[in-house]
Amino acid sequence: MTRLLPYLRLWRQFVVTAFVREAEYRFNLLVGVGEGLAQLALAVLTFLLLYQYTDAVAGWSRAQVLMLVGVYRIVDALINLQIAPNLTSIAGYIQRGEMDFLLLRPVESQFLVSLRKLELAEAGNMVSGLALLIYAGNQAHVHWSVANGVEAVAFAICGVLLLYAVWFLTVTLSFWLVKVGMDELFYGMFDTGRYPVSFFKGIVRTVLTFAIPVAFATTFPTQSLLGVVDHRLLLVGCALAAVGLVASHLFWNYAVQHYSSASS
Amino acid sequence: MTPRLIWRCVAMNVMMTIEYRGEFAMRMVNTLLGPLISLLVWLTVSEQGVRLPYDRDQFITYYLLLSLVSMLTATWLGAYLAAAIRQGDLSPWLLRPVPYIVNDIGNNAGEKVIKLVLLCPMVGLVAVFLRASLPSDPRAWLLFTISLPLAAAVAFLLDFVIGSLAFWIQDVWGLIRVKALVGGFLAGQWVPLALFPARFQGLLQIQPFRYTLSFPLEVLTGHLTPAALAYGFAWQVGYCVGLWACYRLVWHYGLRAYAATGA
Numbered sequence: 346m347t348r349l350l351p352y353l354r355l356w357r358q359f360v361v362t363a364f365v366r367e368a369e370y371r372f373n374l375l376v377g378v379g380e381g382l383a384q385l386a387l388a389v390l391t392f393l394l395l396y397q398y399t400d401a402v403a404g405w406s407r408a409q410v411l412m413l414v415g416v417y418r419i420v421d422a423l424i425n426l427q428i429a430p431n432l433t434s435i436a437g438y439i440q441r442g443e444m445d446f447l448l449l450r451p452v453e454s455q456f457l458v459s460l461r462k463l464e465l466a467e468a469g470n471m472v473s474g475l476a477l478l479i480y481a482g483n484q485a486h487v488h489w490s491v492a493n494g495v496e497a498v499a500f501a502i503c504g505v506l507l508l509y510a511v512w513f514l515t516v517t518l519s520f521w522l523v524k525v526g527m528d529e530l531f532y533g534m535f536d537t538g539r540y541p542v543s544f545f546k547g548i549v550r551t552v553l554t555f556a557i558p559v560a561f562a563t564t565f566p567t568q569s570l571l572g573v574v575d576h577r578l579l580l581v582g583c584a585l586a587a588v589g590l591v592a593s594h595l596f597w598n599y600a601v602q603h604y605s606s607a608s609s
Numbered sequence: 610m611t612p613r614l615i616w617r618c619v620a621m622n623v624m625m626t627i628e629y630r631g632e633f634a635m636r637m638v639n640t641l642l643g644p645l646i647s648l649l650v651w652l653t654v655s656e657q658g659v660r661l662p663y664d665r666d667q668f669i670t671y672y673l674l675l676s677l678v679s680m681l682t683a684t685w686l687g688a689y690l691a692a693a694i695r696q697g698d699l700s701p702w703l704l705r706p707v708p709y710i711v712n713d714i715g716n717n718a719g720e721k722v723i724k725l726v727l728l729c730p731m732v733g734l735v736a737v738f739l740r741a742s743l744p745s746d747p748r749a750w751l752l753f754t755i756s757l758p759l760a761a762a763v764a765f766l767l768d769f770v771i772g773s774l775a776f777w778i779q780d781v782w783g784l785i786r787v788k789a790l791v792g793g794f795l796a797g798q799w800v801p802l803a804l805f806p807a808r809f810q811g812l813l814q815i816q817p818f819r820y821t822l823s824f825p826l827e828v829l830t831g832h833l834t835p836a837a838l839a840y841g842f843a844w845q846v847g848y849c850v851g852l853w854a855c856y857r858l859v860w861h862y863g864l865r866a867y868a869a870t871g872a
Contacts, residue, residue: 376783383787387794394800395650399659402650522631533639537646544650 355452356460363463377466381422385473388414388539403543410541411481413567417539418474420501420562424535426467428509431459433528436519439604448601455597459513478570487570496579497569503582504562508535510589511557513597520600538563558585614707618715619722626723633720637728641676645735647799648672662803667830669741671801677732678825679798680724682761686713687772687785694775694867703864710769710856717765749831752838756825759845764821766852773856776863797823803832820845 367374389411396407405413435458438444448454482489515527538559542550554560561582568574626633651668655661663671690713693699702709736743744750771788775781793799795818802813802823813819824841827833833841 372780376780376786379783380786380790383790387790387799390794391799394804394806395654397806398661398804399654399657402654402657527635529636529639533642536643540646540650544653546649546653549649 363465367465374466378469381470405541408481408485415474415478416567417563419471422467422470426464430462430464432516435516439519493569497566500565503586506586507558507589510593513593517596517600619719622716622719623722626720634727640680641731644672644675666742682764684764684768687768690772691775691781753829756828760821760825763848770855773859776866792818796821817848820848
């Protein structure tokens, strides 16, 4: 615990710095929030277009899918708030030789490169996602309960950690493949999270559940709220998240040891 | 604006793009991935026995070629142009014996040469995997190859004109981002326009974004009557000419309003 405390204090400082920066660019904030709302509206419209032809797709009603769109929005905002701003910068640190200065600091370098930047405007998207989730949930006649809510949050956390681990593993490859942008690919994969995994079949569904684990981030939390999830999946999720995090840390350390810097 | 100048700019950009082939390959995977996901969802709906305006082959044709067409008609230079105007990077270009737009045409076309080389094999692989049966009517393909460069021109000019508004407006990039978002939706990037409700079809057919992406694909999927084809081509050519006129007008007055830092 005493080892953890300085890290918590450091993270709090990251948040404060992000606040100060955000207050400086208030117009940006406004545009960002407007863009987020437009994105959500278009996502909802896409499903309204789909559901004008049918009442259910792969067992999901329109209201249930819109709940999932809300969950997707929340998780997406969480990733864009804390994870994306950092992971999209790492390749640049290596290209420009700035990684050296990050490695010199007396804290875990993975902590520093993963959590240093925050995009606080994304909090607006979390709120709009939550609003859609509650509205669509009422339409779907969900019986809200604390137990289901806690389980949904647990699934979502597992999902976010898993996505972080997978993304971080690919970003770590930048030490060798300096000119290959892995971020685009990650965003493309994560886009599939806006659909329930049961919309896909066979190998694609398996990949989206375990290899690129978007199912844990969006489908399973929604199913928890609907009370139809297989509870054992939560254990699988926790185990996968633990393995993913350890693997990302080991691979990062390996990469750093083999890093011949650009400038020194 | 001689063809030779454009050719030099294209060739230069091809070389620059080759340098970043790895990154571009990744982007092409992503370009294919988005439409592919939409396709799988619509195929699931279709296989449930739901009656849809498109059948299985039409969906595959639409979304598979959507990746190619969206790549070939993509634009990204409006934001750079706006930044060049705001920060004064435009100034050196005004001294050169070639209009600024030639550089952008070269960059746009040059990158696409490499992207096409990277994307085509991927699309081919997926087509084989899905056992796609693409349209066999040579007339449809001929019309497609005519409307495709027109679509690229409409998209490019629209982006260029919006970027040029930076001559007068400080924050064009907000407009550019909204255009990318709403324009993609109205261009059929996610859902084919033919699947929108009937009461919106009249409006959808006359808005410019249809002619940046959807129209070539509609021509190919082959549900347009000869009259609708003629109507569509008339609008597409009209937008092309109209936007070119806008570009000339905006730059004619814009350069007079341009007061660059350090100029």
